[in-house]
Amino acid sequence: MKIGGPLGEQNAARLLSAAALLDLMFVGFLQSTIQPTLKLELGLRQTGLALPAALYLMLMLCYWLLCEGLLGGHSFGRFVMRLQMRDKQGRPVSAVRRSTRALKKVLSLGLTGLNPNAAARYDKAAGVVWYSPIAPGRAKPIGLWRLAVMTGPDKGKFVEFGKVPGLKSSQQIKIGREQGWADLVLGRSEKASGRHCVLRVERNGDLMIRDTGTDGKGSSNGTSVGHKRIKPGQWVPLGPEGRFDVAGTALKVLR
Amino acid sequence: MKIPFEFRDKLSLANDLMQFAAHIAAGFGALMAFLGLSSNLVNNSRSSILNVDVNSLSLPMRMTLLMLIAAALGWGMGALVAWLSRSRNEAKGFAAYVIAIMWGGLMVGAADWLAVDPRRQILSEIMLYTIAGTGFALWVAGIHLRGARSDGPRALRIRCDALLFFTGGCGLFMVLTLLGASQ
Numbered sequence: 001m002k003i004g005g006p007l008g009e010q011n012a013a014r015l016l017s018a019a020a021l022l023d024l025m026f027v028g029f030l031q032s033t034i035q036p037t038l039k040l041e042l043g044l045r046q047t048g049l050a051l052p053a054a055l056y057l058m059l060m061l062c063y064w065l066l067c068e069g070l071l072g073g074h075s076f077g078r079f080v081m082r083l084q085m086r087d088k089q090g091r092p093v094s095a096v097r098r099s100t101r102a103l104k105k106v107l108s109l110g111l112t113g114l115n116p117n118a119a120a121r122y123d124k125a126a127g128v129v130w131y132s133p134i135a136p137g138r139a140k141p142i143g144l145w146r147l148a149v150m151t152g153p154d155k156g157k158f159v160e161f162g163k164v165p166g167l168k169s170s171q172q173i174k175i176g177r178e179q180g181w182a183d184l185v186l187g188r189s190e191k192a193s194g195r196h197c198v199l200r201v202e203r204n205g206d207l208m209i210r211d212t213g214t215d216g217k218g219s220s221n222g223t224s225v226g227h228k229r230i231k232p233g234q235w236v237p238l239g240p241e242g243r244f245d246v247a248g249t250a251l252k253v254l255r
Numbered sequence: 256m257k258i259p260f261e262f263r264d265k266l267s268l269a270n271d272l273m274q275f276a277a278h279i280a281a282g283f284g285a286l287m288a289f290l291g292l293s294s295n296l297v298n299n300s301r302s303s304i305l306n307v308d309v310n311s312l313s314l315p316m317r318m319t320l321l322m323l324i325a326a327a328l329g330w331g332m333g334a335l336v337a338w339l340s341r342s343r344n345e346a347k348g349f350a351a352y353v354i355a356i357m358w359g360g361l362m363v364g365a366a367d368w369l370a371v372d373p374r375r376q377i378l379s380e381i382m383l384y385t386i387a388g389t390g391f392a393l394w395v396a397g398i399h400l401r402g403a404r405s406d407g408p409r410a411l412r413i414r415c416d417a418l419l420f421f422t423g424g425c426g427l428f429m430v431l432t433l434l435g436a437s438q
Contacts, residue, residue: 004401007415008408014415018422022389025426029382080390081418082397116419134400134414240407 003084004133009119012083012130017116019077026076027063031056064110068102084131093128101126142205145255147173152249153188161201173199175246178214184251191247193219199253200235207238207253221247277330277399284327285361310371317369321384322391324365329392332358332421333399340413341406348413355417359424362388367432381432389425393418 067075073085104122113120143162176182178194186192200208211223218232224245242253339351366384
């Protein structure tokens, strides 16, 4: 099973709460299945709420001991949510660390795990991070990202961010037909201007695009983000997909 | 090994086609779940269109039906939540939560439809079907959301919330249904 990427504190707390809800429902089902037999065996006619409540608590305790102690943190809810317990480096959690976490959970009666807005204290203390396949994996360093041409006569051309001269200081990748100016030269795309547009790479990985044109007043055939032509001279954020069009030629940042 | 760009485009097209088919299947599943609710409501009527007799079906058959409905609901929820969470529009993000709760209602509706008369039950079938269906739907929704994981932190937060709302909705509707059945 793919482990995906690390979840932030809040997201992990939400998914763990959902998994806990499912586990509570599962224990409720076990209780409702066992209760009639138990009632018959004990010869009870009227039980009120005492027997169901006691049985539920006992089953919950057994289930919890089974999951945390013997199954290494796996439970029905966490299984369907595909939640994996890992350490901060993404390695499986050692038995010692798991035991420490289980002990701290017992001491706090698991109450800090009920907050859907923050990580449980026992998870923080044990240095446990939750991984999920719906979370993005650890991103590649920006230097290994690529800007690639996806369509048109220049399809297949790409430039690796780490090999763009002066990217660290200028944070800019120039795109156009003009050799010597552009970092990604669109030599065969006739509709592209010589100095068509500039891609800016922020230090946190955010991307911005600006339509420049050779004279600085915008390119002839324009630059589009999400099928909308952007205004010349303005920096426009690129979505997480990192796609944009240069005079009808699709380009994409491959992270 | 690097995949050539042409092939990546073909893969993308195949992916779009598969998504299109999956969305149709999801719609069909949602309709089936709706039928589940409706059939339950009209069980005493003479309607022959919506009144599907599931009491005569064996447990494995009903479980199979449940899994089909849960898969379609999970896939549909995954597709809708992934699409809605991608937008920067706050209303669409809110719609993802509403859909998740509604889907919880549909899941419990389907479980209630498939469960036999409570007096004939050996196991608590509504609980069994709800838990199995919810688990399976979450699993399938996870497959869908896994494919759209590069959409940014806001999308991820909405998706995690939506999964919590779906599970909470299932739990809440199950409790209400069980309370209703015990009256």
